[in-house]
Amino acid sequence: MGYNVKTDVFEGPFDLLLHLVSRQKLDVNAISISDVADQYLEHIDRMADLDLDVASEFLVLAATLLEIKASSLLPRQEAYIGDELDDLSPQEARDILVARLIAYKQFKNAAGELSSRMENENHMHPRQAGLETQFLGLMPDYLEGLTLHALSVICADLEHKREVFLLEAEHVASMPISLELHAESVRRQVSHSKQATFSELVGKDATPEVIVVTFLAILELYKRGLIDIVQDALFGDIVVSHLSPEDAAARGVAEEDIHE
């Protein structure tokens, strides 16, 4: 793919470091690490408007570089190296950094290969013309068990170029699509409005199927710790409310059950 990125956009600290490291020729007697560390800091400086999360990832590496630089200027001194390279001598930190940078470069190369593969693949168009009229009648009844809300979820996802991707996910494979989709539709409605009653969720004139599938969806979401339910009176309307992950944790739902 023949485009060049003009601005200094780097995919991460390794990407930037790799760029700096391979950009310049080595001069005889150059103090490499020192130069690289300085240039790295300069770049971070220019990335002033980066958000904090991203910047912090670059800063961890900057700290490491500075330690290595310092130790190269002041030999024999045991220096403290922050974060994940904690408790390592500058020499060890350097070795690890070199190894990680080489590994990163390897995957960057692999990514390049994947990219050109995808490009090649885009030049071949698979047969997908669809069935001839004579075979159309063989198509199954795909409306079976489908609710209107499920249809809305499908369209909303397509709008956002999300592929509704349920078939290959092993953990939902045993579940009929309509329930999974319906659970998702209830989750979204509740997360949108923060709270909804059962009767609001099923709507007017709901068929028994819709009532049952909505009820099952609510139980499922409750089990997954995504909603909370309250029913004040016997046969009263069930109030379903949105539960943030923090709320869920506070309620004691085990971390691994969330989003499963």
Add this chain to the structure above:
Amino acid sequence: MSENTAVRGPLEALLFVSDEPVSAARLARLLEATPGEVESALAELAQEYRDAERGFQLREVAGGWRLYTHPAHHDLIEQYVLSWDTRRLSQAALEALSVVAYHQPVTRAGVNAVRGVNSEGVIASLMEKGLVREAGRDKNQGNAILYSTTRTFLEKFGLKDISDLPPLAAFAPDDDTERAIRERLSSTEMSAFEVDDSADDDEIAEVD
């Protein structure tokens, strides 16, 4: 082989991705050849497939040329189609149906654009099931056919009319998407979906 060899490959490729009959004139324009050359290459190709007893054939039907499976394999294909994964099929059909429902009237290109894949076969099957119907032509898009949902669709889902569909924004996967969908649905520049309303009214009677 004949002087048609040079056109043959490109011609086959075009027919291969076509899901409707294509006229020789249109093929000729695409290939920058004369309709005569294309006609003769098409006839030769059809003959070639027959001679080699291929599993498919090239036929001239109303309006143009299209590749079809050979009728000899009808039963086999029927058996094959019945063995298809219903859920995968349903997924494709439901996607197309949901796009038609929310964006109607919409051209096939519009449905393709939202789904990211060719939707011809799926739309045909939705029509076959009486859920989707043709609803006029889009003059701004080379008279492409517009599709809408039918009364059967409304009945199946207990809707009074299309405005009764739940607002899409309430089903957005996250807040950003919700905003995006709102903007897109309220925007007037949805060229792919834009049409005059006249198609809407005269239709219901026609189909059901």
Add this chain to the structure above:
Amino acid sequence: MSENTAVRGPLEALLFVSDEPVSAARLARLLEATPGEVESALAELAQEYRDAERGFQLREVAGGWRLYTHPAHHDLIEQYVLSWDTRRLSQAALEALSVVAYHQPVTRAGVNAVRGVNSEGVIASLMEKGLVREAGRDKNQGNAILYSTTRTFLEKFGLKDISDLPPLAAFAPDDDTERAIRERLSSTEMSAFEVDDSADDDEIAEVD
């Protein structure tokens, strides 16, 4: 022509109506032939299309066989079909995807470690695109979610299966690049010889 001729027609007809790769085993069941016979007929068919310079080709992709147009006609087809699937992956997405592809199943932390950057958003977007999926939990790492590539991934990248990925070793940085990395990060006393420019060009082309 060979003893495969009898299977050839039906095989072509089945491939012709398929809109996903079909395994030889499945084709064999439908044709009441052995998978071996079908495999050999498929390979022969693919060769036949190549030899005759057909506009389409038969390829083995994602665990099955599927008909595709020949890449030589890409521009023509793009001009003909509304090109709807032009979504390209970002550099970040490609990096994360290659880590998942080569290390699968792998946790998010595993991807982060290679890239040196938080990959949560990128992985989420790869999942939305259907290229990556959850594939269980790593009990040794606090039940962290494990990620794998999907069948869609194989299809989009034209791979038969995961073992069809080029070996990772082939992508090890060349000696010059590796030397440059070592030396630039070393302290003063390190070697004093010059690194030639080739490593340079390698990088600059990609990054700048």
